[in-house]
Amino acid sequence: MSVVSAEGVHFDAEISLLIVGAGASGLVAALAARDAGVEVVVLERDLVPSGSTALSSGMIPACETRIQQENNVTDSVQIMAADIIKKARGDTDPSMVDVMCRNSGPAIDWLTEHHGLDLTLVEGFLYPGHSQLRMHAPPSRSGADLMRGLVSAAERAEIDILGGAHVTQIFADAEACIKGVKITRPDDTTELIGCSALILACNGFGGNANMLRTHIPDMRDALYFGHPGNQGDAITWGQSLGGATQHLGSYQGHGSVAHPHGILISWALMMEGGVQINREGVRFSNELDGYSEQARRVLSQPGGIAWNLFDGRLRDLVSGFEDFKQAEAHGAVLKAGTVEELGAKINVPLTELRATLDRINHLASTGEKDEFDRDFTTSSTLIPPYYAVKVTGSLFHTQGGLKVDSNARIVTEEGGVLPNLFASGGAACGVSGPEDWGYLSGNGLLSAVALGRVAGQSAAKLVGK
Template sequence: MSAPARTVRRAERVDEEIQVAVAIVGGGACGLTAALMLADAGVDCVVLERDALPSGSTALSSGFIPAPGTRAQRAHGVADDSAARFAADIQAKAHGRAAGALVDAYAAAIGPALDALEARHGLEWMLLDGFLYPGHSVHRMHALPQKTGAALMAALQAAVEAAGIPVLTQAVVDTLVLDAHDRVIGIDYLRPDGSHETLGCDALLLACNGFGGNTAMVRTLLPEMADATFGGHVGNDGSAILWGEALGARLRDLGGYQGHGSWVTPQGALMSWAVMMEGGVQINRDGRRFHDETLGYSEAAVHVLAQPDGIAWNVFDTPLLTLARGFPDFCDAEAAGALRRCESVEALADCIDCDSAVLQGTLDAMRSTDAQPDGRRFARGLDAPYFAVKVTGALFHTQGGLDVAPDMRVLRHDGTPLPNLLAAGGAAGGVSGDAVWGYLSGNGLLSAVAGGYIAAATAAALVRQKEKQ
């Protein structure tokens, strides 16, 4: 995919057809959360979405959001979590290379954001307390009862509709309009009939995600994932970065991204990493394990892609199959024919096309109470029948983008903020540092929801300040 045309034009005023307090580019979890918070604050906004129906990377995700101190977490008796503890987990996963001020801001905001969405907009969160996701020291992963990103998007859309917030679909924003003082005064967007329209605004939030769908940018910035399957949304075309470069904005952590080492192939679906955390393993065509699966599903993508043909097999047994079937994405993959049942080690070796003696040695080693060479310890071995799912490594979304202040205002190269341009979610640099191993489970939706929540507060303050002038 070639780089889209994303430009900046200068003007003292815009001949707008509509004027709005806040314009939001992107109708994913970030944009819709911001819109709902602005509506709660009594500030009018318009969401502009390139697709006919808002979906984005959120709809393709599992829809899981980590947060400390929520009503749902307290209701489950989790009393020993805090924003500080969450921030420490984020930094530990990123080896201290995540932006500290942003980590603190997101860790503090995400709990209130989820509670506000629940109390004021009907999103009923449940706490996933059956296992710990990689890197989390306490149960803090939240989801809607359906446990899918599609359900999360549907709930946000229903809330936005109930709040009467206008969402303009099939509106591809291609130009930001700024005055001589770097203040955004409007945007130009393309309609399906080829015509251009203009929207005037007092503040602008870029919530248009990252660059994972832009092949040229991925090859340049993430060469190790150049040939990986892209499991995200095509709307991840790098728009925010291109606008930022045109404006002289600072970029951050462009080498950070969320991979996934459990992309079911050829069916094309995510398989829950919970199976790996609870005792499942990844085995290559040599019949061997090749990494510590419990370190994280993001870096697992690189490990899987390094195997022969970029393929591995997720191998597990009956108790873990029961766990897997609690996740809708796995059920869809199983219904599509991804699951193989093997009654013996020999049958499993035939499925994987590996040497059965080597495979037997791999499975036998799991029964040791000692640490494996890669550091992993197993509580038990796997018992027949065995189950296997063929997977590859995938790029799901990028974590680098526009550098933003803790209030989500976009920063220039010298560190000063642009007056009224904000970015959040995938459009902004995240909290995963600058490498694949820095991604803590849930960081993507953390950035989207917490970033949208913070951006709304900042935009509302900017609008009120302008009204007083």
């Protein structure tokens, strides 16, 4: 994954704008550039585009959208920005938070109204740290459906997505101006494609064990739940060209992946009254802090696992989620009519389990806070039948990346910008601060969609000159 001199290189073809990666970020950027009348080709290493986007729940946070208006949700750029900054404990760039929030609503309106994406407001619960209902997702709450919608929109816009096109080299001149790329095909043949601008939309380094060892050693052995093709290429190329990086130790973890099934179990269960216990039958944290930081907490429990505990009311809340349906179909969700049956099924000591249930039901009925500072005011008591899922903590995606400006141009170590190189989505530094606790739900697709659109528009402006 190198950057080499473009001097004397003859390209097989010339395209105005090339985009590396056909996840949400690359496809949104392509749609924006195409709308601006620019010739664009998306280069994707997989034969069929999927990326981490297809593995996600497809939930895109956005404010001031028409969908929110239709549902009488009062939200604003300021309210959303304040939520993001609070979750990151103030340790994030407020100007980039503003860029993402300000562009989020227009991006969702444009995708739904102009490009035919089917997105609805996620109702019924708020994710940790969100003060308003602002998650927009396909009705199935499935990232695979989000990808299907984006790929169809790209086809309608006559955008070429070149599958099996692994970008393995970038060519630049002495001023770090990108002249083109080398793609390697599945049969190892190569092609050289020239361009006037390049967008890096190839996500972060969750799939690269060496980079994880260097930047996020705590999670180097954790299950990586994202797309394996995300090898940190954007960061490698950006750094070689003098681009600055930020918060490389930041990531989104998740403390609720069914084990050993490897299926995401929605955090809505915790937000509405569910709890996590360890295999000794004891709670160990405030689940409402957020699912990202919970990955590390679950991994530090005996055996690196926990049990999600909930009841029939909560099961009904998530029963429409595609992931949950899969979890039930694979036998990951256990049901018990009594505490005794539950204890036997999940093999935790009955005395501790009973004490834990009594305690949380007491907290839920009185609305008191517990020793972890969890507020039970909005929780109901858990009543039989009980449900339990064994879960572990995992790494979803990295949040650090290339530093970009408000036009998604890559900022250099000296504080300038690279001439014609842009980054968005997981390739760019997110707004979650330096560690795992700063991730507000949806910060991943926020950068892919809101910043992806900015990258497409800015690159189109540059090559349209």
